[in-house]
Amino acid sequence: MALTRKFLKAMGVEDEKAEEIISAHVETVNSLKGERDDLQEQLEAAKQAQKPKAKQADPKPNEPGENPYKEQLEAEKKAFEKYKAQVEAEKAEEQKRGLYRKLLAEAGIDSKRIDSVLKVSDLSKVTVKDGAIEGAEDLVNGIKSDWADFIPVTETKGASVAKPPAGGGGKAAPKTLRDALHERYEQKG
Structure with missing residues (x-):
């Protein structure tokens, strides 16, 4: 599929x-x-290289340039080392992105917005040492200031009332059953 x-x-x-x-x-x-x-x-x-060449003597293995297999082996080794370095760089970059993703989550960035922030973040200045991002606290502070719009507010405060409403408060509630019954039957009578 x-x-x-x-x-x-x-x-x-x-x-x-x-x-x-x-x-x-x-x-x-x-x-x-x-x-x-x-x-x-x-x-x-x-x-x-494997095709037989007509009337050619066997190359001497110790002379450089005459043994095509040795040159090919050296070229293969160089290509392999280049490929290995590329794979290591990709792994390091992926690790850096994963650690930065965790750092964004710790900073309070909304989980739905983390991928968007990652896309536009410049990770070239971020360094990873021993499986952790160096200067993580400074980065978190920078993230909180730069990406404050993506950090959801989880606490709300009511407005400060300078002048509370005036109203005397009315009658106090009866404290005992007797007072409650007395109040009720006096009103009807």
């Missing part, structure tokens, strides 16, 4: 979340297609 907006909507996913899911899926598919194309090129290069 294909991952489509219609499928996500049928599952009850909000339109905003569905767009995020679709964009993340497109990025994943595009990167996989890029890797596939790179591997296809490498396969073609390997096939070309």
Whole structure:
């Protein structure tokens, strides 16, 4: 089954979340297609290298430049190291986003607005050390001031009344049953 907006909507996913899911899926598919194309090129290069060349002596393994397999191995090692660094950077960025998301929640940002705030936040200045964001308290204070409109008010105060209403308060309630009965039957009589 294909991952489509219609499928996500049928599952009850909000339109905003569905767009995020679709964009993340497109990025994943595009990167996989890029890797596939790179591997296809490498396969073609390997096939070309395996074709026997007419009247060529075996290359000496210790001489650089004459052994195509050694050069190919070095190129593969460099590509692998580059890929590994890219994966580590993506993991670090994802960890940073997750920690910043928690920081936004701790600051009191409405849970429905956290994704919106994350989209426009610049995380390049945020540093993570030992699984925690450095300077988290300063960031929370900055978040509270910058994103105050997204922090819901959970406490309401009534207006201060400078002059309370004048009214004498009426009669005091009877304190005993006898007084209550006496008051009731005197009024009817």
